[in-house]
Amino acid sequence: MKISLKWLNDFVKIDDVPAEELARLLTLKTAETEGIYSKEKYFSKIFTCRIIKAEKISEKYFKCRVISDKEYTVISGAPNTKVGLITFHVKPTGMIDGVTIATKSINGEISEGMLLSGRELGINSDHSGLFKLPEDTKIGVDIGTFTDFYDNVIEIDNKSLTHRPDLWGIYGFSREIKAILGREKNNPELFDPQTIMDLPPFPVEIDDREKCYRYVGVKVDNIKIEQSPLNIQIRLANTDHVPRNLIVDLTNYVMTEIGQPLHTFDGDIIKKIVVDSMKEETNFTTLDKVERRLPAGILMIKNLNTPIAIAGIMGGGNSDIKNDSKSLFLESANFDASHIRRMSTKLGLRTDSSSRFEKSLDPENALTGALRYLSLLKNFQKDIKISSSITDINYNPFKKNTIVTDYNYIKKMIGIEIKNETIKNILTSLEFDVEEDKDSIKITAPTYRSTKDISIKEDIVEEVVRIYGFNNVKPVLPRLHITAPIKNILDEKENSIKQILTYKYGLNEVDSHPWYDEKFLKRINFKLTDEIQIKNPITVDNRFLQKSLLPVLLKFSFENLKYFDQFSLYEFGKIFYNNTETENLGIIIVDKKTKNQDERTFLKLKLIVNDIFEILTGKEPEYKTPFQYQLINPSISSNIYFKNENGESFYTGYIGNIHPRINSLLDKKVVITFSQIDFEKICSYEKSTKFKHFSMYPQTNLDFSLLKNKKEKFNEFENSIKEFKNELIKDTLIYDIYEGENIPEGYESITIRFTIGSDQRTLTGEEIISFQNDFINFLKNKGYTLR
Amino acid sequence: MKNLKENIDNFLKEFNEDIKDLNSLERLKEIEIKYIGKKSKLHSLLKIIGQLNTTEEKKEAGNLINNLKVNIETQINNLKETFQSKEIEEKLKQNSVDFTKPVFVERKGSLHPITLIKRDVDRILTGMGFSLVSGPEMESEYYNFEALNIPSTHPARDMQDTFFLLNEMILRTHTSSCQSRTLEKYKPPLRIFAPGKCFRYESIDASHETAFYQVEGLLVDQNITIANLIGTMKTLLSEIFTESDVEVRLRPGYFPFVEPGFELDIKCIICHGKGCSTCKNTGWLELVPCGMVHPNVLKYAKIDPEKYNGFAFGLGLTRLAMMRYKINDIRYFNSGDLRFLKQFR
């Protein structure tokens, strides 16, 4: 939204306030300003002039003498250059759109300054010839002295106006400025409808009253399609419109001024206006000459049965003002905001009109819009003939919102002492009606604030505090009750595990999108199953929410392998399935491939997983069966189970090396091990730590090294060792596994350490020897060889 | 007696001669044995006492010899100490370590910058009495919109901002979705904050991401004022930016779940208000959308808005991380790129 300050000055005196100060005040009290465009920073020394001599010096150029404040020789390349033409001249050292115009040589001739087209002036898009001024224009006059050319335009962030339908016109801002500066305000001049009351109304019928609240129309004959007066064109140009002709320009003018979108139809075509929704899909060509497919249910303006405009969005090519139109029908209506927004989104067609209607405009403004248009038109074309009365179909007259509250509430909510009178003054300056009662005040909002903005007492607080000034509210820390904290075990545990993974094991934490990258999935031939699908994915390759953290961590590994040889990544991320999400931990380790690396990397990750389980639950998990999954090597993998205090085992994740077929996609020879742990599940187990009494007598460590056939699974081996029972055993630990020199092929040497002792006494030498013999005998019976 | 004195003199002379060129601890031990050991010269001197006649003479001789003994012992002990400390020093010299030698870590871990900044915000808000809560990323439209006073006709409900899922759920567009969930579960008074990942359907560039982090704050109690909101925000931001007094300003802002709603700006931390590219020459950085909890939000959670009120605020964690670490491209956060990630520890 662009606010021309010269235009704003029509309604509230601001020409004594610097633009920067106005912008600052608006930002702090009303809506965010994005910047100020000052035309004088980019244009200067532009004067009216008349061409008094024009000599054709080449195919393209004229050598002219022009008279402005004095005579100049100017070379012009415009085809419409001719003696007698009145136009604009920029003097040497003047500026056009930020470029300084020097005296320079064109076609071998000296040109003092330059004659200007509409586009060069930034008034319209016409670059076919010099900008033409009327015959009665005074010569040698600075453009700034008789027009609003050198305007300051404040740009407002439209997003900050979504809830303020009253601020979609310059006049709306004058109300704000009036309250902020405490000044008087003028109203725009309106046509008096009484003068045409006796004329017959124009036939208008609203059939879909859910979507059209009000329809105001009037027919005007004997109109002329001509250029708008210079200053109208300049005001429109300064607020981002392209002037076309007076009839159309005034619709934009009124919209920019009071925020009411208007539409003019060719009056000779329109017989009867019918406002109704389309029963079925249709094709319709809008006035921008684009044929559009309209959905069923869209609200249309029809001439009898023929659609002539998409209500509130854009007129049709079959009914708009032509260069030879003699008559117009003016529409100033009010439509259902959410319908307009939905349709405009559906059609992908956003216009100045739709972006206003979708904000819930004040229906009162529909009438004002029509009257303002007539007043302006009558002003510029004295000979028009209004041929209908103001036809106003208004089925649900809008009510003003009333709020009952009290001064104390307002003060209490803001947290400041402020005089009742100050509150009342602020509200009245914003054109609220304030009725004071003994203990309460009744506040009535104006219609233009009643459509959606002001409805509850909290809204009144906002009005008071913003005008009063947020900077006048002293910050105070609240005095609060002490309450028990809400526990968040998952977050706490996640933090502690992150700490371990990063600083103990040297892993790098990553973060990613929750959806798969199907391009990558194709590359690794990963098959989707029943993933949750996104209706509107950001690209066609991102349609599914991830059900596993493996693909993304593998993808990151592939990418990082371009720069690094080995690394380890982890992510705490959500996985999605069965309409639920669970927090999972994925860890991936990438190592350079060397001898036995498959086992080494697998065990490295196993150690980390064990540590995580021990920290969170106090014990290690169980690795029971190989894990079958499309990217995992089934021979180097395992499910991870956790046994709870009742001895029940639960699946909590898996660990495994990446399938060799994936490795073959990589240039580098690496071993990749991955583990995914259902973090939520393991966090649900409480770790219980209880002090155990320890013996006061010395304990003895006894180490036994024995040979184990590698074919025997380790957990089976451990289970058979566990069969050795002796009351002296305090602790059993396997602390070395060795193969290689001096160990027979197919075997590995295992060192077991028993810690033995008694709580009642120091063990005697005999007891120790007897223990040793018992265990050696046990091993013999089991068939193990002692080393 | 005279003989004794002469003997002592000679004893000393000889001793002094012996320790003159002393160069090792071994030699000192030999000297020790020679002069004060069991079969030493000193012992032979003691024999002289027996040869003396009077008790007085005996006593005097005893004293002399004892003095001599103490004298020699002291000297030997001193020498011993000198030798020992020299020897230790010698050993230390031979056994030195070059402290400039490099050390190697096989893998140097890192934490994601979001984790680091979240940790900081956690610490501050927890210290201010707020409790951390979390909500799902896959959220119902009810908690993401309706319960926050965003009806289905509201522009924020448009397809263009939200990821919709085929199972009738959405990916939450803000952590504000935790507001109603918490209000339903815990009764006021309460103070919570909800950090988490949010999703917006928009095209990705250096400053826009489809997935980013926010932290939502919510306080519901009795007699809470706008002044309280400003005070709390000022304190929070001063802690986050580790400045004793961050300058803030409030502007009107519109969010359906607060009324009144505000945009809270802080004085630009780059140019301190003079105007620069970061603050688009305004001198201010738009940082915290906030406001007083809309009575409808309380009503949705079955809390009486006449009895309780409060405020809510949102902090962009990704944005804070970008500001703190001067990260110029938001796309790094979800890239998994170790060249980026390894910088954060």
Ligand SMILES: [Zn+2]
């Ligand atoms: Zn700055």
